[in-house]
Amino acid sequence: MERPTRILDAAGRLTIRFGFDKTTMDDVAKEAGVSKGAIYLVWQGKEELIDALIEFEMKKLMLDLRRRIIADENCDSIAALYRQTLLAIQQNSLISALYTRDGKILGDFVHRQNPERYTRRLLMSKESVSAMQSAGLLRDDLSADVITYLFSLMALGFLSINSVIPVENAPPIDSTVGAIAAMVESGLTKPGGNRTLIKDSTIQMLDLLIEQYEKRDRNEH
Amino acid sequence: MERPTRILDAAGRLTIRFGFDKTTMDDVAKEAGVSKGAIYLVWQGKEELIDALIEFEMKKLMLDLRRRIIADENCDSIAALYRQTLLAIQQNSLISALYTRDGKILGDFVHRQNPERYTRRLLMSKESVSAMQSAGLLRDDLSADVITYLFSLMALGFLSINSVIPVENAPPIDSTVGAIAAMVESGLTKPGGNRTLIKDSTIQMLDLLIEQYEKRDRNEH
DNA sequence: ATATGACCAAAATCGAATAATTGGTCAAAA
DNA sequence: TTTTGACCAATTATTCGATTTTGGTCATAT
Known part of the structure; x- marks a missing residue:
């Protein structure tokens, strides 16, 4: 494994256990088995490291979600998609904490910085919901x-x-996620509609996002 | 208004603004326009006052919910019931904080005491969900x-x-609550079923709960 | 009878001085 | 060149006595 990746991995492990505040650069270095200076060879400071960590975890989430969607052969409905999304997020403690604003993990750190920076909206954006409505996949008596x-x-x-x-x-x-999906299925989606493309187009979108993360990685080093 | 009620009212106002921790007995007395001793003529101490406050707010919530359900002439479905419940809870800052475990209001106080004491599960208990399933009002392919x-x-x-x-x-x-209700309506409830009794039986249940609160009030003084 | 607020002990808060830790650097080692 | 870890300034944590505030009481006033 690449050294920067090892460092991010260590940072992630410590952040989940102790939160951003109580995780020190020294701890990260020790946990990653490198010297403190090595971290500063890659990132400008703690803030940059944390930013990179979040991007790293987001990318992991996208890859995991991609894997889940491909593995699930019944993943041809919005409900099934939503279900895999929930499961994927729930598996990622850091993104989960970011999404729910878990004070235990975020600590005062994100509060001192611009807090907006540390909010993730994740999939199911207004645009995609709107598009799915137009495609006749979601009920349209409720606004996007x-x-x-x-x-x-x-x-x-x-x-x-x-x-x-x-x-x-x-x-x-x-x-629980099964029941949520069942409720979404009959409560928000529209019967019929062309479902054949749901899976493929979602994976395509994920690929695009993952590609963006990788491009950013390359630019930064 | 009765004096104990005035005190609870004052305590509620201050608790919502400053939380349990920062609300002192002196503040409550001043806000209620009585002496500090007067509070101790009714309750044993701060803990008892807070317990009474929560009961008081729960009773207010029940009364408000009762009023809402009666006023809503279309309140003959579980979805409509749920919608009024959400609105009623949302209007009551204190119960809302209790339900979401809002640290800002609960403070360290509930943490020092037995925290279980300060959790409210509110309506829609397993028992009533189960009963509604038996009555053919809720889908039964999901467990109660x-x-x-x-x-x-x-x-x-x-x-x-x-x-x-x-x-x-x-x-x-x-x-938002409209959309939640719409989703619940077509996602969790069963079409058909005898709906005529929903409203009346719910009000009856609320009356029972309210009666219990009033009985406890009478016993305590 | 009922209600008050001065009063008290205990707890919380403050403040300043001290100690420890932290993010970040850079001369030296590898 | 690449990596390290001792080092530093600055921030943060800790201590601890002084001060204030707080929950609770009760002799007194109404």
Whole structure:
């Protein structure tokens, strides 16, 4: 594994355990098995390292989501897509924390910086929802804005509910996301419509995003 | 207005503004226009006052919800019921904070006490969901547990999303709850079924709960 | 009977001085 | 050239006594 990647990996591990605040450059260096100076050979400072870490995790998320969608042969509906998206985000503690604004992980760090910088909206943008409406895949008696908001709201609830209802009282994750997907399927999508392209076009979009991350990586070194 | 009620009112106002921690007994007395001793004539201490405040707000919530359901002549579906519930909770800052575990309002106080004491599960219990399934009102291909969880999860998302997406970027509340209700209607409920009793039986249940609060009030003084 | 607010002990807060840690650098080592 | 880790200024954490605030009481006033 490349050295910068090893460093980001270490930074990620420590950030999930201790949060941005309590993770020091020294810790990262030690965890990655390199000297502190080595970090500064790649990034300008802690802020740049964290930015890179988030990009790194976003890229990991996109790759994971891509893998999931390809593996799921029934992934030909928006509901199924949404379900894989939820599962992928939930697996990535850092992006999850970023999305739910988990104070434990974000700490004061993001608050001191421009907090807007550390918000991720993730897929299901207004534009794509709008496009899916036009394609007859989503019900169109609700505005694209509201549907997008609904997707965000359910994701937030799903990702943060375990701090309100302890996991031992919660149903298994699979049945929860399954139920969300079932509700979305019959509650937000439109029967019929041309579904054959959903999977392919989503993967294409993911490829585009992943390509962008890789291009940025190359430019920065 | 009764004096204990005036005190609870003052306590509520201050708690919403400053949280449990920063609200002192002196402040409450001053805000209520009574002496500090007067509070201790009614309650044993701060903890008891806060407990009473929460009961008080829960009762207000129930009364408000009752009023809403009666006023809404189309309130003959679970979706419509859920919608009024969300609106009612959202209007009550304190219960809302309790539900979402808003650290800003709860402060260290509830953490020092038994935190379980300060969690409210609110309507849509497993039992009532199960009953509605038996009555053919909710789809039964999803377990009552999961549907209950879904209701909790959406409520949590709805009540806490404004700290993730700023209100200026959010759709109006009415259209949001409207969309949630629409999604629940076609995504979780079953077409047909005997709806005529939904409204009446819910009001009956609320009356029972409200009666319990009033009985407890009478016993305590 | 009822209500008050001065009063008290305990807890929280402040402030300044001290100690420890942190992000970042760079001369020296590899 | 590439990498290191001792080093530094600056920020942050800690200590601890002084001060203030807080929850709670009760002799007194109404």
